[in-house]
Amino acid sequence: xxxxxxxxxxxxxxxxxxxxxxxxxxxxxxxxxxxxxxxxxxxxxxxxxxxxxxxxxxxxxxxxxxxxxxxxxxxxxxxxxxxxxxxxxxxxxxxxxxxxxxxxxxxxxxxxxxxxxxxxxxxxxxxxxxxxxxxxxxxxxxxxxxxxxxxxxxxxxxxxxxxxxxxxxxxxxxxxxxxxxxxxxxxxxxxxxxxxxxxxxxxxxxxxxxxxxxxxxxxxxxxxxxxxxxxxxxxxxxxxxxxxxxxxxxxxxxxxxxxxxxxxxxxxxxxxxxxxxxxxxxxxxxxxxxxxxxxxxxxxxxxxxxxxxxxxxxxxxxxxxxxxxxxxxxxxxxxxxxxxxxxx
Amino acid sequence: xxxxxxxxxxxxxxxxxxxxxxxxxxxxxxxxxxxxxxxxxxxxxxxxxxxxxxxxxxxxxxxxxxxxxxxxxxxxxxxxxxxxxxxxxxxxxxxxxxxxxxxxxxxxxxxxxxxxxxxxxxxxxxxxxxxxxxxxxxxxxxxxxxxxxxxxxxxxxxxxxxxxxxxxxxxxxxxxxxxxxxxxxxxxxxxxxxxxxxxxxxxxxxxxxxxxxxxxxxxxxxxxxxxxxxxxxxxxxxxxxxxxxxxxxxxxxxxxxxxxxxxxxxxxxxxxxxxxxxxxxxxxxxxxxxxxxxxxxxxxxxxxxxxxxxxxxxxxxxxxxxxxxxxxxxxxxxxxxxxxxxxxxxxxxxxxxxxxxxxxxxxxxxxxxxxxxxxxxxxxxxxxxxxxxxxxxxxxxxxxxxxxxxxxxxxxxxxxxxxxxxxxxxxxxxxxxxxxxxxxxxxxxxxxxxxxxxxxxxxxxxxxxxxxxxxxxxxxxxxxxxxxxxxxxxxxxxxxxxxxxxxxxxxxxxxxxxxxxxxxxxxxxxxxxxxxxxxxxxxxxxxxxxxxxxxxxxxxxxxxxx
Numbered sequence: 001x002x003x004x005x006x007x008x009x010x011x012x013x014x015x016x017x018x019x020x021x022x023x024x025x026x027x028x029x030x031x032x033x034x035x036x037x038x039x040x041x042x043x044x045x046x047x048x049x050x051x052x053x054x055x056x057x058x059x060x061x062x063x064x065x066x067x068x069x070x071x072x073x074x075x076x077x078x079x080x081x082x083x084x085x086x087x088x089x090x091x092x093x094x095x096x097x098x099x100x101x102x103x104x105x106x107x108x109x110x111x112x113x114x115x116x117x118x119x120x121x122x123x124x125x126x127x128x129x130x131x132x133x134x135x136x137x138x139x140x141x142x143x144x145x146x147x148x149x150x151x152x153x154x155x156x157x158x159x160x161x162x163x164x165x166x167x168x169x170x171x172x173x174x175x176x177x178x179x180x181x182x183x184x185x186x187x188x189x190x191x192x193x194x195x196x197x198x199x200x201x202x203x204x205x206x207x208x209x210x211x212x213x214x215x216x217x218x219x220x221x222x223x224x225x226x227x228x229x230x231x232x233x234x235x236x237x238x239x240x241x242x243x244x245x246x247x248x249x250x251x252x253x254x255x256x257x258x259x260x261x262x263x264x265x266x267x268x269x270x271x272x273x274x275x276x277x278x279x280x281x282x283x284x285x286x287x288x289x290x291x292x293x294x295x296x297x298x299x300x301x302x303x304x305x306x307x308x309x310x311x312x313x314x315x316x317x318x319x320x321x322x323x324x325x326x327x328x329x330x331x332x333x334x335x336x337x338x339x340x341x342x343x344x
Numbered sequence: 345x346x347x348x349x350x351x352x353x354x355x356x357x358x359x360x361x362x363x364x365x366x367x368x369x370x371x372x373x374x375x376x377x378x379x380x381x382x383x384x385x386x387x388x389x390x391x392x393x394x395x396x397x398x399x400x401x402x403x404x405x406x407x408x409x410x411x412x413x414x415x416x417x418x419x420x421x422x423x424x425x426x427x428x429x430x431x432x433x434x435x436x437x438x439x440x441x442x443x444x445x446x447x448x449x450x451x452x453x454x455x456x457x458x459x460x461x462x463x464x465x466x467x468x469x470x471x472x473x474x475x476x477x478x479x480x481x482x483x484x485x486x487x488x489x490x491x492x493x494x495x496x497x498x499x500x501x502x503x504x505x506x507x508x509x510x511x512x513x514x515x516x517x518x519x520x521x522x523x524x525x526x527x528x529x530x531x532x533x534x535x536x537x538x539x540x541x542x543x544x545x546x547x548x549x550x551x552x553x554x555x556x557x558x559x560x561x562x563x564x565x566x567x568x569x570x571x572x573x574x575x576x577x578x579x580x581x582x583x584x585x586x587x588x589x590x591x592x593x594x595x596x597x598x599x600x601x602x603x604x605x606x607x608x609x610x611x612x613x614x615x616x617x618x619x620x621x622x623x624x625x626x627x628x629x630x631x632x633x634x635x636x637x638x639x640x641x642x643x644x645x646x647x648x649x650x651x652x653x654x655x656x657x658x659x660x661x662x663x664x665x666x667x668x669x670x671x672x673x674x675x676x677x678x679x680x681x682x683x684x685x686x687x688x689x690x691x692x693x694x695x696x697x698x699x700x701x702x703x704x705x706x707x708x709x710x711x712x713x714x715x716x717x718x719x720x721x722x723x724x725x726x727x728x729x730x731x732x733x734x735x736x737x738x739x740x741x742x743x744x745x746x747x748x749x750x751x752x753x754x755x756x757x758x759x760x761x762x763x764x765x766x767x768x769x770x771x772x773x774x775x776x777x778x779x780x781x782x783x784x785x786x787x788x789x790x791x792x793x794x795x796x797x798x799x800x801x802x803x804x805x806x807x808x809x810x811x812x813x814x815x816x817x818x819x820x821x822x823x824x825x826x827x828x829x830x831x832x833x834x835x836x837x838x839x840x841x842x843x844x845x846x847x848x849x850x851x852x853x854x855x856x857x858x859x860x861x862x863x864x865x866x867x868x869x870x871x872x873x874x875x876x877x878x879x880x881x882x883x884x885x886x887x888x889x890x891x892x893x894x895x896x897x898x899x900x901x902x903x904x905x906x
Contacts, residue, residue, distance in 0.1 A: 215874035219466035236870015
């Protein structure tokens, strides 16, 4: 046994000290990252490289792990910071700037970081999503606005994620801050609480356990989720249904725009390769792959979207936004005030 | 010198004390103490010690204690009679029921939450039945999001710990002791109280401690079934560290949690000291229920265990084979009935995703990690448990420390791994090492009483009859240890198979385990994703049940057992 253990330790030491492969690029992402095998293979072949992904939790957790490891980074590239956490990432100084030539194709509205440390990759909308069958069979009008949600006929119908533990929950809180202003948003939340709002830990629980429109057959027909869900439900169905089972509430500020960024982590030893990978994420090939894999919109214009996207995904005409600076200043305070108002 | 050579005559060479401790302690130092204290030192900040923060910590600590104590008591109330049931009685389907009660221990929380909500949720079977039969307009049972849900889920997860640990001792007890008490005129309860219970004390205490630590550090159950109104220390650490990036406060909470764990462990080792009993191993003790009382006990507990453990799990295989589009009626053609589509879909990378994993590969990865965890935790657990079985001064200090990894904050340890190991994190062998960290306290707790119970006189007798140390071990130690070893292996197996937190932090996406694959499916909308997640969860349950079944069967062949 002793010999075996010595041998095992020897193996571990060899594994630890062995020189790394010359062209391995490590990309840290949040859990929702997805891509086509063929697309990543194409990059690997073109650059004679191997790309390894590390999934590090939801958007907030992944960023905080990247910040924690900034002195000895786990990866070369970090994808998945959104506009709600952008300023924290920039303040922590985890990125090194990269003026990618691909940026010229991207509209200025997405380029929130003028120092080009964080480059926009995709955008999406967090919205209130509804179960079509429920409202049809109950002869109930679908709510149209944030104000509708506190009406008695919608009592107990909405489930959302805890803003302290979930990115869509936080984003929805931001939408109400934008719409009602600070501190009036808190009054709205107290009313929503009176109207039997359900709060759960994260998106998976909200969507699959609580939402009645998903396959989990939950109890609430309204969920805080994404504007692309109608398309995702069609694309992710066993046999494509004639129509999507879910719809999106598209009132003023019922949706909040979320933009996700990629950046090169300081201290990378594969700078050239990392830059190529960032260029690649902003290329037409990767941008066209994202909608079908991650259910998000490209930031590069004129990318052909999957059929189901054009047919079912809904783009809000009046989404709410706040600048990264406003979010940075208010975020933690809003979450705390929300927690006191809704949970305690 | 004389003493040493004397010892060598009875104990194999490698059982020498410093050597016994070298590997387990090095392992803990590198994989637990170094990363844990590194992150504490990195994060700790005196300015965190404000009245507000301390109040916050105190209130979270209070709830953590409260729910853990309640959960542990409930688990003992269910677990102790179950241990007795399995250890003393024969009934049809016993090994299957036994294997099934152990399955929840490794189920990912998200899957358990789905099961409970299918059973007890607002639109679950029970509420729907009640609403239909009594014409109610609202679901009568509020379950998800209550303290009751937390307690029930903890019982669901941890009863197997009590059943296994106490059951192990129960089935090893020398019936002559009870017979002797009876022949001296003691009645049934008296025998229990004065003979059996004291003999069970060490394993009951060990089981209570392990269950308590699991409840005390509960995370997924609190988040998913308790909901955001409840927070344990671990949940607060997670929120503070990973959402608010308030590392100093997270470190303060993690330190408090570690301190509490240390105190429990020390208390435990003080209480359990000297209560070890040496007993000769016995053969068959089980029998069919004979008296009326026995029959009622057996029947009612079989029913209780079936309802408590099998019903919540039943939702998963049921949902994995039923078309789920049925309820979304008005839209498109209605599809109902049974289907194996979700299983066949597992084999197809329909969307060409880079993160697709064929089910066999995921199962194979899981099994390889689980196999490595069994081997590693037994290799490290045996020497440590051997040393603890004959405790000296060193062991009294080390004993409580060995339990720490189980009660320490896993979130904090994960962050410690990040700053301590950097890019080494993506080496696949770190996964079984991390699983071993969780499994080791179990393996040690299970092996130690068995090792301590081996009567020295048996070893001496064997040696004096000319048996070599190995022969002594083979013919005296092993038959007694066999059952405990298999039990320990089973815990290592289930812990590894179900572990999610460390695995998700450590695995490269190219070697995902089954729990990782389940989360991948559940992270995107769509009926097919949900169905596949349920199918994967069913495969995980089947795999675990089969694994437990096989390990249990290995006990039966009589080889070596007296």
